[in-house]
Amino acid sequence: MRKLSSDKIPLIKAYKDIEKEDVNISDLIDADLIVQVKGFNDFYDLAFVKKVDNLEDDDIVAVIEHKDFTNLVGQVVKNTNIVLRRVIKIGDNIQLRDIYNLFNHIDLKEDNNIEILGKVTYKLCYVS
Numbered sequence: 198m199r200k201l202s203s204d205k206i207p208l209i210k211a212y213k214d215i216e217k218e219d220v221n222i223s224d225l226i227d228a229d230l231i232v233q234v235k236g237f238n239d240f241y242d243l244a245f246v247k248k249v250d251n252l253e254d255d256d257i258v259a260v261i262e263h264k265d266f267t268n269l270v271g272q273v274v275k276n277t278n279i280v281l282r283r284v285i286k287i288g289d290n291i292q293l294r295d296i297y298n299l300f301n302h303i304d305l306k307e308d309n310n311i312e313i314l315g316k317v318t319y320k321l322c323y324v325s
Contacts, residue, residue: 248315256284257317263310
């Protein structure tokens, strides 16, 4: 079994400073829900999401993207992903940009098949 380094897991490190035996995660992180999001590599990360009414410039948000595509035999495949996007305000326009700059941005003025879950307040990443 491989030993984990405590400097790679800041949330676990924070638990050592708390003297209570029972710790409620909501005392540490302000979030309404936890979602599993596709990370930079082939692993999934956990994002803690807070529902908000207004998006601010440079916020990181969790977004459900509905992308249907046609496979090689002509069948329509429904594909849904939860990804993280950065909010960029340009004048009256709002763009959602991929935080890893791998995918095209989404303009919110267009009719998109997306649903914004809320603002990401904390993210736990897979560390290999």
